[in-house]
Amino acid sequence: MSSPRVRFAPSPTGYLHVGGARTALFNWLFARKTGGTFVLRIEDTDRERSTDAHTRVILEGLEWLGVTWDEGPYFQGAYGDRHRADAERLLAEGRAYRCFCTREELDAQRAAAEARKEGFRYDGRCRRRSEENVAAELAKGTPFTIRLVMPDEELAWDDAVHGRISFQGRDLDDFVILRSDGTPIYNHAVVSDDVFMRITHVIRGDDHISNTPKQIALYRALGHPEPVFAHVPMILGTDGKKLSKRHGATAVGDYRDQGIFPAAMRNFLALLGWSPGGDREILPEADLIEAFSLEGIQSKPAVFDTTKLEWMNGQYLSATPASELLPAVERQLERLGVGSSGRDLLPLIDAVKVRSRTITQLAEQVAVRLEGPKERDAKAATLVAKMGDGYSMNLRRAVTALEPIPAAAWTADALLDAIKASAEADGVKLGDAMQPIRVALTGSTVSEPVNELLAIVGREPALRRLREAAGQ
RNA sequence: GGCCCCAUCGUCUAUCGGUCAGGACGCGACCCUUUCAAGGUCGAGAGACGGGUUCGAUUCCCGUUGGGGCUACCA
Numbered sequence: 001m002s003s004p005r006v007r008f009a010p011s012p013t014g015y016l017h018v019g020g021a022r023t024a025l026f027n028w029l030f031a032r033k034t035g036g037t038f039v040l041r042i043e044d045t046d047r048e049r050s051t052d053a054h055t056r057v058i059l060e061g062l063e064w065l066g067v068t069w070d071e072g073p074y075f076q077g078a079y080g081d082r083h084r085a086d087a088e089r090l091l092a093e094g095r096a097y098r099c100f101c102t103r104e105e106l107d108a109q110r111a112a113a114e115a116r117k118e119g120f121r122y123d124g125r126c127r128r129r130s131e132e133n134v135a136a137e138l139a140k141g142t143p144f145t146i147r148l149v150m151p152d153e154e155l156a157w158d159d160a161v162h163g164r165i166s167f168q169g170r171d172l173d174d175f176v177i178l179r180s181d182g183t184p185i186y187n188h189a190v191v192s193d194d195v196f197m198r199i200t201h202v203i204r205g206d207d208h209i210s211n212t213p214k215q216i217a218l219y220r221a222l223g224h225p226e227p228v229f230a231h232v233p234m235i236l237g238t239d240g241k242k243l244s245k246r247h248g249a250t251a252v253g254d255y256r257d258q259g260i261f262p263a264a265m266r267n268f269l270a271l272l273g274w275s276p277g278g279d280r281e282i283l284p285e286a287d288l289i290e291a292f293s294l295e296g297i298q299s300k301p302a303v304f305d306t307t308k309l310e311w312m313n314g315q316y317l318s319a320t321p322a323s324e325l326l327p328a329v330e331r332q333l334e335r336l337g338v339g340s341s342g343r344d345l346l347p348l349i350d351a352v353k354v355r356s357r358t359i360t361q362l363a364e365q366v367a368v369r370l371e372g373p374k375e376r377d378a379k380a381a382t383l384v385a386k387m388g389d390g391y392s393m394n395l396r397r398a399v400t401a402l403e404p405i406p407a408a409a410w411t412a413d414a415l416l417d418a419i420k421a422s423a424e425a426d427g428v429k430l431g432d433a434m435q436p437i438r439v440a441l442t443g444s445t446v447s448e449p450v451n452e453l454l455a456i457v458g459r460e461p462a463l464r465r466l467r468e469a470a471g472q
Numbered sequence: 473g474g475c476c477c478c479a480u481c482g483u484c485u486a487u488c489g490g491u492c493a494g495g496a497c498g499c500g501a502c503c504c505u506u507u508c509a510a511g512g513u514c515g516a517g518a519g520a521c522g523g524g525u526u527c528g529a530u531u532c533c534c535g536u537u538g539g540g541g542c543u544a545c546c547a
Contacts, residue, residue, distance in 0.1 A: 009547095010547095011546090011547045013546085013547070043547065045546090045547075046546055046547060048546085049546075049547085050547095099545090101545095103544095103545070106544085106545085107544095110544085113473090114473085116473085117473045117474095118473055118474075119473060119474040119475080119543055120474095120543075120544095121474085121543085143545095145545050162477070162478090165476075165477075166476090167475070167476070168475085171474075171475050171476090172475085172543095173543090175544090176544080176545050178545085179545040180545060181545080183545090185544090185545070185546085185547090186546070186547050187547095189547095190547090205541095206477070206478090206540085206541070207540095207541055207542075208541095208542090208547095209476065209477060209541070209542075210475075210476060210477090210541065210542035210543075211542080211547095213475095213476090231477085233477085233478080233540095234540080234541080236539095236540085238482095238483080240539070240540085241539095241540085242540080242541085268484095271484065271485080271496090272484070273484085273485095274485095275484085275485055275486070277486070277487095278486070278495085279485090279486070279494075279495040279496075280495090280496095281484095281485095281495080281496050281497090282496095298484090298485080299477080299478065299479095300477095300478050300479065300540095301477095301478075301539090301540070302483090302484065302485090303482095303483055303484075304483095304484095305483050305484065305497070305498085307483085307497065307498060308483075308484065308496080308497040308498080309497095310497095311496090311497055311498085312496095312497085314510095318510080353510095354509065354510045354511090355508075355509050355510075416507095419507085420506075423506085424506090429506080429507095430506045430507055431506080431507050431508095432507090433507080434506095434507035434508085435507070435508085437507090438507075438508065444508090445508070446508050446509060447507095447508055447509080448508070448509075449505085449507065449508070449509090450507055450508075451507085453508090
């Protein structure tokens with residue numbers, strides 16, 4: 001077999017959903033693994049809902065993820081002539097027919113079927129029209145759609161992830177392939193394009209399984225061999241329902257904005273519904289490609305767990321040197337309206353790196369060290385409440401102990417000694433002396449070691465904040 | 473309603489008939505640290521149910537239950 005050709009074919013009717021991103025990723029991984037070609041096709045046949053803005057967002061999302069395409073983007077809307085020609089060929093060969101039923105008639109039939117608790121299936125009445133009758137309708141200029149003659153035969157395939165899936169043609173109806181305005185319906189456009197673009201492997205979402213028999217019927221009618229189909233399971237929200245807006249962030253852009261790394265997102269998405277086998281979790285791009293296979297794809301849906309995504313991002317964050325993080329941190333600081341006032345940010349980044357899971361969190365922590373906390377987090381607030389007067393008392397002690405240290409001697413080591421000596425003299429546990437300082441300086445119970453924190457914040461700002469927090 | 477897909481810890485998963493059912497996230501404990509994390513160690517935690525097939529089923533088959541998808545002149 002010549003090298004595989006795969007495609008990702010989103011419709012620009014919304015943002016790039018994480019499910020779509022994963023489908024794109026699997027296609028990409030497969031193409032890279034097999035030395036195949038990854039084609040991007042924008043399915044914009046739904047003129048009502050498709051927008052250029054959505055197309056742009058999808059392209060940007062893919063680029064951000066590092067899912068690069070080798071061909072395209074092709075726009076399905078540009079191929080109307082071929083779609084029409086294919087439909088007319090089917091018509092000429094008797095594999096399709098004109099349907100003059102109006103929307104109203106169809107709606108009435110559907111309503112009646114539903115009232116009887118039955119599924120609606122078009123009864124094919126227009127297929128039985130005589131040639132004279134068709135000619136007469138045509139002469140009158142009655143609008144018509146073109147429907148495919150659904151063969152009464154088995155429509156089955158060996159799905160690369162599900163194994164054999166089989167439908168019966170008699171359970172399906174003669175579906176519309178060309179609208180009365182001459183534009184194609186999804187299934188028809190897809191098959192026409194996949195044939196034209198010589199797609200060998202169709203890797204797409206599970207929700208397309210029920211479209212597949214229709215498309216197989218189309219391939220057979222058109223006289224083209226079918227590609228390999230691989231239907232990847234869907235992504236669910238934590239409640240087990242299809243992932244949607246109400247589960248929170250679903251667009252890849254949301255995660256980019258939250259400070260998730262493309263590499264972490266890629267790694268996480270790849271492991272959602274696919275496993276390289278064994279116990280590996282953190283896989284760089286090259287390993288992902290090396291290990292990828294369609295057979296490794298799970299057949300059950302997967303729940304999108306943002307906690308694990310963040311953990312994974314933290315792994316990538318910890319492994320990235322501060323110097324590489326710097327530009328992103330500077331951008332985030334700018335967004336927060338925080339100036340670095342000429343300070344070298346590298347030590348600050350290193351100080352908070354292992355305690356952050358996203359660039360955004362990291363930048364916020366850097367900002368706090370630069371300008372002080374805006375508020376206390378829940379744990380810190382609880383701690384302050386629990387300590388009562390002890391909180392400000394310990395802060396006053398800290399100020400007394402730290403004030404004598406001149407700026408020139410304001411080092412982590414000296415600070416540690418001073419705090420220890422003070423705590424010991426007052427009979428205060430070191431933790432009780434430290435934690436109020438940490439909270440006063442960061443608004444959080446989590447930070448680098450307190451003496452290092454003090455050194456990083458600097459003598460004047462640190463003492464000022466401690467006094468303020470102590471109510472002095 | 474019809475057609476189709478799915479079913480291992482809370483979550484992501486390993487297992488391709490014989491395992492103390494392994495790993496990761498999260499959770500708990502401990503170690504490290506006279507302070508926070510990170511890290512390390514340990515722990516709790518799963519084969520939906522019922523039938524088969526088999527010397528032996530999480531694994532193969534059937535059914536039940538429970539999820540999900542599709543059922544448009546949407547994609």
